[in-house]
Amino acid sequence: MERGxxxxxxxxxxxxxxxxxxxxxxxxxxxxxxxxxxxxxYCLTDLTxxxxxxxxxxxxxxxxxxxxxxTLFDTLLNKKRKFTKIEVEDPLWIxxxxxxxxxxxxxxxxxxxxxxxxxxxxxxxxYDHKLIIGEEYLISESGSLxxxxxxxxxxxxxxxxxxxxxxxxxxxxxxxxNWFKLLSATIPNITRTALDIEVFSPKVGRIxxxxxxxxxxxxxxLVSNKSERKIFLLKRVSVKEGNLESLKERAKVYFFNxxxxxxxxxxxxxxxxPLLVTFNGDNFDLPYLAHRAEKLGIxxxxxxxxxxxxxxxxxxxxxxxxxxxxxxxxIQVYAFSERYRNAxxxxxxxxxLSKGKIELEEEISQLTLxxxxxxxxxxxxxxxxxxxxxxGLVMNLIILISKISRLSLEDVTRTxxxxxxxxxxxxxxxxxxxxxxxxxxxxxxKGEAKTKSxxxxxxxxxxxxxxxxxxxxFNVTVLDFASLYPSLIKSRNLSYETINxxxxxxxxxxxxxxxxxxxxxxxxLISVLMGSLRDVRVRWFxxxxxxxxxxxxxxxxNKVIQQALKVxxxxxxxxxxxxxxxxxxxxxxxxxxxxxxxxxxxxMKESQRRGIKVIYGDTDSVFLEKPPKKVIEELMRxxxxxFSIDMDIDKIYRYVALSKRKKNYIGVYLDGTVDIKGxxxxxxxxxxFIKTAFYEMVEILGKVKTEQEFKEAKKEIQKIxxxxxxxxxxxxxxxxxxxxxxxxxxPLNRYTKTTPQHVKAARMLEKKGVNIExxxxxxxxxxxxxxxxxxxxxxxxxxxxxxxxVETLKTTFEQVLDALNLDFDEIIGSKTLESFFx
DNA sequence: GCGGACTGCTTACCT
DNA sequence: ACAGGTAAGCAGTCCGCG
Numbered sequence: 067m068e069r070g071x072x073x074x075x076x077x078x079x080x081x082x083x084x085x086x087x088x089x090x091x092x093x094x095x096x097x098x099x100x101x102x103x104x105x106x107x108y109c110l111t112d113l114t115x116x117x118x119x120x121x122x123x124x125x126x127x128x129x130x131x132x133x134x135x136x137t138l139f140d141t142l143l144n145k146k147r148k149f150t151k152i153e154v155e156d157p158l159w160i161x162x163x164x165x166x167x168x169x170x171x172x173x174x175x176x177x178x179x180x181x182x183x184x185x186x187x188x189x190x191x192x193y194d195h196k197l198i199i200g201e202e203y204l205i206s207e208s209g210s211l212x213x214x215x216x217x218x219x220x221x222x223x224x225x226x227x228x229x230x231x232x233x234x235x236x237x238x239x240x241x242x243x244n245w246f247k248l249l250s251a252t253i254p255n256i257t258r259t260a261l262d263i264e265v266f267s268p269k270v271g272r273i274x275x276x277x278x279x280x281x282x283x284x285x286x287x288l289v290s291n292k293s294e295r296k297i298f299l300l301k302r303v304s305v306k307e308g309n310l311e312s313l314k315e316r317a318k319v320y321f322f323n324x325x326x327x328x329x330x331x332x333x334x335x336x337x338x339x340p341l342l343v344t345f346n347g348d349n350f351d352l353p354y355l356a357h358r359a360e361k362l363g364i365x366x367x368x369x370x371x372x373x374x375x376x377x378x379x380x381x382x383x384x385x386x387x388x389x390x391x392x393x394x395x396x397i398q399v400y401a402f403s404e405r406y407r408n409a410x411x412x413x414x415x416x417x418x419l420s421k422g423k424i425e426l427e428e429e430i431s432q433l434t435l436x437x438x439x440x441x442x443x444x445x446x447x448x449x450x451x452x453x454x455x456x457x458g459l460v461m462n463l464i465i466l467i468s469k470i471s472r473l474s475l476e477d478v479t480r481t482x483x484x485x486x487x488x489x490x491x492x493x494x495x496x497x498x499x500x501x502x503x504x505x506x507x508x509x510x511x512k513g514e515a516k517t518k519s520x521x522x523x524x525x526x527x528x529x530x531x532x533x534x535x536x537x538x539x540f541n542v543t544v545l546d547f548a549s550l551y552p553s554l555i556k557s558r559n560l561s562y563e564t565i566n567x568x569x570x571x572x573x574x575x576x577x578x579x580x581x582x583x584x585x586x587x588x589x590x591l592i593s594v595l596m597g598s599l600r601d602v603r604v605r606w607f608x609x610x611x612x613x614x615x616x617x618x619x620x621x622x623x624n625k626v627i628q629q630a631l632k633v634x635x636x637x638x639x640x641x642x643x644x645x646x647x648x649x650x651x652x653x654x655x656x657x658x659x660x661x662x663x664x665x666x667x668x669x670m671k672e673s674q675r676r677g678i679k680v681i682y683g684d685t686d687s688v689f690l691e692k693p694p695k696k697v698i699e700e701l702m703r704x705x706x707x708x709f710s711i712d713m714d715i716d717k718i719y720r721y722v723a724l725s726k727r728k729k730n731y732i733g734v735y736l737d738g739t740v741d742i743k744g745x746x747x748x749x750x751x752x753x754x755f756i757k758t759a760f761y762e763m764v765e766i767l768g769k770v771k772t773e774q775e776f777k778e779a780k781k782e783i784q785k786i787x788x789x790x791x792x793x794x795x796x797x798x799x800x801x802x803x804x805x806x807x808x809x810x811x812x813p814l815n816r817y818t819k820t821t822p823q824h825v826k827a828a829r830m831l832e833k834k835g836v837n838i839e840x841x842x843x844x845x846x847x848x849x850x851x852x853x854x855x856x857x858x859x860x861x862x863x864x865x866x867x868x869x870x871x872v873e874t875l876k877t878t879f880e881q882v883l884d885a886l887n888l889d890f891d892e893i894i895g896s897k898t899l900e901s902f903f904x
Numbered sequence: 905g906c907g908g909a910c911t912g913c914t915t916a917c918c919t
Numbered sequence: 920a921c922a923g924g925t926a927a928g929c930a931g932t933c934c935g936c937g
Contacts, residue, residue: 395920395921396921482920482921483921484920484921485920487921519923519924520923520924520925521923521924521925524922524923524924525922525923526922526923527923528922528923528924529922529923529924530924531924531925551922636921637921637922638921639921639922640921640922640923641921641922642921642922643921643922643923644920644921644922645920646920646921647920647921655922658922659922659923684924685923685924727925727926728924728925728926729924729925729926730925730926744925744926746926746927819930819931820929820930820931821929821930822928822929822930823928823929823930854929873928874928877926877927877928881926
């Protein structure tokens with residue numbers, strides 16, 4: 067009998083079996099357990115066995131192991147149906163090779179009669195065995211599994227807390243309890259090692275191409291989470307050694323005369339690593355090593371690396387590529403609040419660890435061995451620290467998302483949030499004996515969107531924004547709906563199968579502002595799953611992440627769980643409106659925003675009925691001017707009773723300055739902190755000169771306490787504006803403070819429709835031999851003359867177009883001046899005789 | 905052949 | 920490969936104008 071935490075499932079093409087990988091914390095090793103149940107790849111069809119046999123040719127028929135009749139519930143038709151389950155030898159027979167079942171069905175226009183054929187076999191295996199990644203199992207000699215269930219006292223407390231919920235919505239209650247157990251269980255601290263390699267390059271500034279692997283690997287470093295460090299160095303006659311002794315204090319150093327020997331040694335290390343961590347290892351380090359090894363004549367059997375479609379995996383352990391994980395938009399935005407902008411090792415580690423890569427003054431190939439080793443070691447250290455900082459936040463996040471999505475750790479780090487949610491939904495369909503629907507069937511049955519978007523080119527109508535009341539408003543309370551869209555999905559029973567259901571009795575349950583209705587007889591699966599995730603977050607993990615009575619460690623644990631849930635919940639609405647999502651359902655997506663619009667408008671009306679002005683609102687919030695406490699409480703209770711959606715007090719401002727512009731305001735909290743939304747002065751591309759001027763104004767605004775104090779503040783602001791205007795006119799500034807910084811979102815040659823200014827500047831740089839790539843930020847100055855722009859590095863002070871900067875200063879300040887009822891032109895005194903006559 | 909009105913493209917932001 | 924809505928600036932086009 068062995069014990070281990072399940073980390074993933076793979077398919078072994080040679081053994082023709084699913085292989086589960088468990089991690090045993092005592093021995094710090096990976097246990098590979100092959101399937102012992104005789105599970106085979108399969109897909110489903112509503113054709114009979116005889117019909118299928120007519121469709122498939124002899125070659126596939128030989129690969130078909132069996133036809134079985136199965137009964138599943140079709141959620142779209144709301145009835146049980148019989149299907150033929152076609153079991154085959156190898157997943158490629160389902161799809162992925164010539165004359166696979168899918169290909170044949172497609173060719174014969176029978177795609178509509180095929181189901182569950184697009185699911186990866188490793189996931190199919192997880193569904194059928196109800197496996198939970200990240201959970202601990204007992205593994206018997208024969209390979210059978212048993213979950214280690216740890217009952218703890220917490221569960222009882224939990225049940226008490228939710229007795230009410232149990233009566234009101236038992237299905238959600240049941241799932242919430244499951245999530246609670248799953249997410250509170252112990253998370254293993256997996257022993258892991260980071261790897262980084264350096265490669266010789268004969269050309270300056272050229273990164274070697276992994277597929278060709280033409281040049282030697284000259285260094286490799288390995289750093290474990292237990293601070294074991296190893297440096298492998300290739301001796302080269304052409305470079306100096308430097309102080310090699312200094313390396314030995316920091317790591318075990320190994321020298322090699324032969325590159326082949328060194329690579330062999332790296333492979334020996336990899337074979338003993340349960341979890342390998344790299345930064346971009348899928349696309350560089352591992353393919354380079356694999357191809358280089360083959361080139362050097364190392365036997366394929368000695369190479370513990372396996373090339374996948376968009377991954378490189380290792381044996382027997384697992385490989386996580388952190389680049390892909392940090393590159394994930396949801397992770398970047400919701401887990402790390404956009405603290406890094408580009409997912410490079412340097413930017414991510416600088417932002418999260420306050421420590422970046424070693425800056426090089428020379429080319430990699432010219433460094434002394436000492437410098438090379440230190441550079442390479444730092445990269446591995448950073449990569450490892452990204453998984454260990456903050457008590458292993460990143461590792462825990464990955465494992466928690468695995469638990470929720472039921473995907474292996476390797477898949478979680480390589481896919482986006484829509485793949486996570488899709489997999490969870492697939493798993494839950496299978497668990498309940500429901501047919502996993504084809505995307506086309508959902509669209510065919512439920513149709514496209516019926517509302518019209520405000521922005522042309524979008525698919526349906528989104529949120530409403532209550533127009534801001536221009537001016538300065540003192541004593542403002544902002545109310546918001548707690549995670550509005552997930553709450554609506556839960557409380558309005560929204561799911562692909564419940565929208566516009568077949569039962570005529572449900573037609574009265576209309577979605578406002580749309581022709582849609584929602585089923586009143588059965589709970590929707592997406593509604594139950596997202597609803598229970600929402601409940602467990604809002605009711606338990608979020609408050610417990612802030613609970614002062616808990617030890618800090620405990621709070622931090624809850625915080626990570628809360629964050630993992632947030633990442634998934636924040637996407638729950640968005641994926642339903644994304645064509646690429648396999649449960650894409652426009653009527654559901656537009657119903658969510660429609661209920662949202664209805665809600666905010668009703669709250670606004672009610673607030674005004676109760677004598678409180680709503681001065682602004684966006685999607686899920688209302689800004690209330692001078693609301694008495696009592697009225698706020700009554701209003702919130704009214705909303706909760708009438709719509710069963712929770713409202714929270716989001717923030718309280720001493721005052722808010724609004725212009726007519728939406729998504730554009732400045733608010734000052736009671737403690738004087740300033741909240742800036744959408745203003746140009748805050749945007750990252752605004753020149754520092756303008757930004758500084760703007761923030762000088764913000765500082766003054768933060769000090770204003772009463773309406774009387776505004777008089778003085780207005781004078782000071784006018785002073786700043788005059789000063790800055792004169793500084794521009796007299797050119798008393800640094801050139802670089804006038805540079806706009808704009809990012810390239812695509813390669814230069816893909817700007818074919820128009821040529822924006824930053825692209826013009828970038829092209830000038832490229833001509834000078836500068837390497838320009840997507841994601842690069844271009845620094846440019848607005849200049850006089852026909853082109854109107856030059857890269858910062860090529861501009862002389864005399865070329866600046868001062869008038870353009872006065873314009874930028876004007877628009878930046880106007881966004882606030884409008885609220886203060888001040889006029890920029892009057893302030894700088896350009897209301898001269900001339901403008902008078904015009 | 906020039907300038908204003910307009911539309912479209914691009915980036916950065918908000919919820 | 921989660922969504923829609925807004926602000927702003929510039930590029931490019933159309934149209935009028937003896």
